Amino acid sequence: MKKSLGAKTIIYPAPVLVVGSYDGSGKPNLMTVAWGGICCSSPPCVAISLRKATYTYGNIIEQKAFTVNIPSEQYIEVADYCGLASGRKVDKFAVTGLTPIRSALVNAPYVKEFPVILECEVIHSHEIGLHTQFIGKIVDLKAEEEVLNVDESLSVQKVKPILYTPGYGYYFGVGNELGKAHSIGNKISKN
Amino acid sequence: MKKSLGAKTIIYPAPVLVVGSYDGSGKPNLMTVAWGGICCSSPPCVAISLRKATYTYGNIIEQKAFTVNIPSEQYIEVADYCGLASGRKVDKFAVTGLTPIRSALVNAPYVKEFPVILECEVIHSHEIGLHTQFIGKIVDLKAEEEVLNVDESLSVQKVKPILYTPGYGYYFGVGNELGKAHSIGNKISKN
Numbered sequence: 001m002k003k004s005l006g007a008k009t010i011i012y013p014a015p016v017l018v019v020g021s022y023d024g025s026g027k028p029n030l031m032t033v034a035w036g037g038i039c040c041s042s043p044p045c046v047a048i049s050l051r052k053a054t055y056t057y058g059n060i061i062e063q064k065a066f067t068v069n070i071p072s073e074q075y076i077e078v079a080d081y082c083g084l085a086s087g088r089k090v091d092k093f094a095v096t097g098l099t100p101i102r103s104a105l106v107n108a109p110y111v112k113e114f115p116v117i118l119e120c121e122v123i124h125s126h127e128i129g130l131h132t133q134f135i136g137k138i139v140d141l142k143a144e145e146e147v148l149n150v151d152e153s154l155s156v157q158k159v160k161p162i163l164y165t166p167g168y169g170y171y172f173g174v175g176n177e178l179g180k181a182h183s184i185g186n187k188i189s190k191n
Numbered sequence: 192m193k194k195s196l197g198a199k200t201i202i203y204p205a206p207v208l209v210v211g212s213y214d215g216s217g218k219p220n221l222m223t224v225a226w227g228g229i230c231c232s233s234p235p236c237v238a239i240s241l242r243k244a245t246y247t248y249g250n251i252i253e254q255k256a257f258t259v260n261i262p263s264e265q266y267i268e269v270a271d272y273c274g275l276a277s278g279r280k281v282d283k284f285a286v287t288g289l290t291p292i293r294s295a296l297v298n299a300p301y302v303k304e305f306p307v308i309l310e311c312e313v314i315h316s317h318e319i320g321l322h323t324q325f326i327g328k329i330v331d332l333k334a335e336e337e338v339l340n341v342d343e344s345l346s347v348q349k350v351k352p353i354l355y356t357p358g359y360g361y362y363f364g365v366g367n368e369l370g371k372a373h374s375i376g377n378k379i380s381k382n
Contacts, residue, residue: 002308002333003343009229010307010332010345011237012261012352013204013365037202037228038357039240040319044200047238047324049230070203076369080376096379116201117193126317128231128326133238135319141201142193152194154201156356156363161203163354163365164372165347166229171375172347174204174354175366178267181355184362185271188287 010167016079019048020067020100020109020117021059023087028100028109030092031056032083034164035131036068044138046120049131055087060122060134065106068136070116072160073173079162080171105139115147115159201358207270210239211258211291211300211308212250214278219291219300221283222247223274225355226322227259235329237311240322246278251313251325256297259327261307263351264364270353271362296330306338306350 014034021029036048046068050057060066071079078096085092093100093109100109103119110117120136147158156174163172205225212220226240237259241248251257262270269287276283284291284300291300294310301308311327338349347365354363 001336003336003339005332005334005343005345007235007329008332009232009235009237009329011206011208011227011229011259011309012307012345012347012350013206013354014228015202015204017202035229035231037205038200038226039238039324040226040322041200042321043319044198045319046200046202047230068202073369077375077379080370080372080374081379082376084373084376085380090380112193116203118202124317124319126315126326128234128236128315130233131231133230135317138198138200141196141199143196145192145194148194152196154196154203154358156203156359156361159203162369163204165345167345168347169372170347171369171372173366173369175364178264178353178362178364179271181271181360181362182275183271184268185273185275188268188272189276189281 008167012165013163014166016071016162016164018069018071018079018082019056020069020111021056022063022108023059024062028093029055029059029087030082032079034166039135046118046136046138047133049133051130052132063107064122065108066120066136067103067108067110068118068120069111069114070161071114073162075114076162076171115144117142199358203356204354205357207262207353207355209260209262209270209273210247211260211302212247213254213299214250215253219284220246220250220278221273223270225357230326237309237327237329238324240324242321243323254298255313256299257311257327258294258299258301259309259311260302260305261352262305264353266305267353267362307334
């Protein structure tokens with residue numbers, strides 16, 4: 001029997017995405033978001049939602065570009081920090097010791113130390129309510145060679161991305177492999 | 192050194208969300224999507240992206256409502272199946288043995304057997320490209336009592352949600368707890 005918990009914003013798993021942007025003076029900033037993910041296969045697009053009050057919101061409005069940086073488990077403290085502090089008050093790259101790399105493709109910085117980054121140019125923005133959703137066209141995905149399989153596909157076990165659990169408030173790692181996607185369901189259609 | 196992999200639609204982790212909807216005749220359907228997640232805290236909203244070619248797309252256009260059903264690990268085969276088969280050709284509830292429950296709040300069915308479900312009414316839709324994004328206002332979240340903690344918060348370890356890994360093509364479970372969100376980053380600001 002299901003119990004009503006009210007209109008809660010809970011979906012498991014949520015990602016931990018660190019958004020990179022420049023302000024008007026060229027200062028790089030980072031902000032961690034959990035409200036985001038891929039939203040279109042063609043053109044390849046990512047959606048991220050931000051509150052207007054954030055420093056990153058103004059940066060993205062101005063630059064029309066951002067990066068999505070996927071931290072590995074070892075960077076969990078800096079990823080959490082980048083969701084707590086404001087770029088209005090601190091230089092998060094300086095405080096965390098992370099290295100900003102200027103994208104050659106979009107006007108935004110990415111994080112040298114994180115294993116996977118996406119360079120995005122804004123093609124839409126949607127006012128939903130407290131959050132504004134930015135749709136970024138993915139111009140390129142870059143990954144460290146150490147997190148690639150021999151066929152150059154990404155290895156999620158090597159990336160070690162972090163899961164966020166809204167309504168529970170903890171971070172988790174990736175667990176056991178459960179099965180092959182677009183495949184194990186065929187057992188059912190054959191029954 | 193980062194290697195360019197091109198404009199790939201990869202973000203880790205992606206969720207496995209099974210979308211419930213009715214067609215014009217009242218037949219319930221299910222479709223599994225990975226392009227989705229929470230997109231606004233107030234009003235509480237979820238975004239899901241669907242191709243126009245899907246049966247569910249037409250259903251949501253017509254009914255302006257859907258449910259998001261979060262399967263636990265034990266339902267991984269049916270979740271995969273619901274992303275492979277089309278409701279145009281089969282009755283996925285009948286084939287999978289899942290039980291449709293008519294929502295009392297929105298015109299969409301949810302899955303009795305899944306631990307967490309969200310009832311949503313469509314408030315926006317955005318044409319992005321191959322995928323159309325539907326923004327659903329979350330009217331209620333319901334969960335089985337077995338997946339709740341004593342304080343009635345959701346337990347992610349009891350829900351056992353499934354992770355999808357685009358560009359890798361496997362499903363994974365939730366791994367080890369890594370730390371407390373909105374908290375462990377404070378160590379950095381205190382340094």
